[in-house]
Amino acid sequence: METLKAGGFSLTWLNGGVTNLDGGAMFGVVPKALWSKKYAVNELNQIELRTDPILIQKDGYNILVESGIGSGKLSEKQKRNFGVAEESKLIQSLIALGLTEGDIDFVLLTHMHFDHACGLTRKENDSWVSIFDKAEIITSDVEWNEVRNPNIRSANTYWKENWEAVAHQVKPFNKEREIIPGLKMVHTGGHSDGHSILIMEDEGQTLIHMADLMPTHAHSNVLWVLAYDDYPMTSIDQKQKWMTYGLSKNAWFTFYHDAVYRAVKWDESGRTIVEELERKK
Numbered sequence: 030m031e032t033l034k035a036g037g038f039s040l041t042w043l044n045g046g047v048t049n050l051d052g053g054a055m056f057g058v059v060p061k062a063l064w065s066k067k068y069a070v071n072e073l074n075q076i077e078l079r080t081d082p083i084l085i086q087k088d089g090y091n092i093l094v095e096s097g098i099g100s101g102k103l104s105e106k107q108k109r110n111f112g113v114a115e116e117s118k119l120i121q122s123l124i125a126l127g128l129t130e131g132d133i134d135f136v137l138l139t140h141m142h143f144d145h146a147c148g149l150t151r152k153e154n155d156s157w158v159s160i161f162d163k164a165e166i167i168t169s170d171v172e173w174n175e176v177r178n179p180n181i182r183s184a185n186t187y188w189k190e191n192w193e194a195v196a197h198q199v200k201p202f203n204k205e206r207e208i209i210p211g212l213k214m215v216h217t218g219g220h221s222d223g224h225s226i227l228i229m230e231d232e233g234q235t236l237i238h239m240a241d242l243m244p245t246h247a248h249s250n251v252l253w254v255l256a257y258d259d260y261p262m263t264s265i266d267q268k269q270k271w272m273t274y275g276l277s278k279n280a281w282f283t284f285y286h287d288a289v290y291r292a293v294k295w296d297e298s299g300r301t302i303v304e305e306l307e308r309k310k
Contacts, residue, residue, distance in 0.1 A: 030122060031291045033306050035281060036231030037211070041084040042291050042308070043122035045097020045148060049075040049112025054256045055244070067247035068289075075112050077288040078244065079308070080144050082119060084126070085229070090209050091128060092135045093161065094227065094238065095285055096148030102190070103147070111144075119148050120160075133161045135208055138168040139240035140221045141176045145285075146191040157194040167208065169216040170201035172223025182259065183221070217242060217271070219264030220255065226271060235280035236292070242268050244286040246293050246302065272299060 033040045052074050056064040061074075070076050085092040097117035107113070123129060138145060149166070150157045168176075179187045192199075207213045211231040217224050220241040227238035241257075242264055243249065251268040254261045275282060276299050283292040287308070294304040 030125070031306055031309060033236075033281065033283070033292050035229070035234040035236050037087050038229050038231055038234075038236065039086045040236070040283065040292075041086070041126065042081045043084055043097075044115075044118040045080040045082045045095070046099070046113065046117040047115045047288070048078050048080060048098065048144060049073075049114060050078055052076045056248075057254050057256045057258070057261070059253050064247060064253070068245060073112075076245075077114075078286040079284075079288050080117070081285060082148070083238070083283065083285065084123075084128075085212065087209060087211070087231075090134050091132050092137060092208065092212070093133050093164070094137045095139065095145045096136060096160075098144050099147035099151070101152075102150075117148055130161050131163050133164045136161050136164045136166045137208065137214060137227065138166065138172070139214075139226065139238070139285075140172050140224045141168060141192060142186040142221065142241075143188055143191065146188075149191055150194045157190045159195045159198060162198070164198065165200050166195055166198045167200050167202060167206065167214060169214070169223040169225050170203050171216060171218070172221060172225070173199060173201040175221070175223055217263070217267040219260050219267050220258050222259060226267075230278075235275065235278040236283055237271060237275045237280050238283045238285075239268070239271060240285060242271075243282065243284075245284060246282075246287055246290050249282075249295065249299055 031042050052070045080098045082097050083094040097119045100116045176187045205215050212229050214225045229236040254264040258264045281292045291306040293302045296303050
């Protein structure tokens with residue numbers, strides 16, 4: 030497991046599973062001749078995308094960012110369609126760090142698409158139950174409203190088995206919320222209407238988790254947005270805003286999906302990586 034320390038924050042990447050999705054969908058209108066130079070693609074035109082939650086620790090708090098794709102939740106057809114090469118070992122990762130599900134204080138969900146929310150619940154005696162039953166689960170109020178009342182497009186990714194059992198734990202926020210000193214969630218929209226990002230600032234250091242506005246380092250170009258984005262122009266606007274902010278702060282940009290890097294720093298232009306934390310394979 031890779032760990033990054035910045036200020037009083039310690040970030041550790043856990044094993045939440047891996048998918049392989051269509052590269053064209055992940056880069057939208059960008060030609061394959063361009064994006065394939067920046068991110069590896071297989072013979073099926075798929076790119077590897079991790080679904081690895083980040084454990085943030087500071088001031089005695091254990092904070093989980095996203096929850097992975099779960100284990101035993103996807104059907105064989107779903108695993109095939111989503112190119113699942115490995116299911117989650119999230120609980121095993123926590124145990125290796127001397128933690129249990131009950132030690133998690135907050136679960137932060139930038140949004141609640143299945144590949145971020147499947148790890149919230151498991152089946153016991155034919156019922157879905159909360160895994161992190163002592164945690165406060167936080168997402169934006171816009172996201173939470175759509176999760177419970179999905180439209181014709183989003184119904185395919187907001188699954189009742191991921192949220193009904195944890196509904197009593199969910200504390201939605203409006204626009205922005207400070208989770209602990211130095212860590213806040215900010216509603217951006219874009220990828221989903223309720224999508225949020227994380228900003229961490231402490232001791233003069235900044236980390237930004239752009240979530241699915243920038244799922245991999247290869248998406249750093251503000252115009253390179255996903256075909257999966259519900260509101261692509263909002264994605265572009267918010268990417269431009271927060272990347273500009275991060276670059277001005279010499280920030281670390283962290284990733285949930287990237288199969289190559291856990292985090293990177295770019296130069297002021299945003300084109301050249303000057304520091305990185307690679308994923309160990």
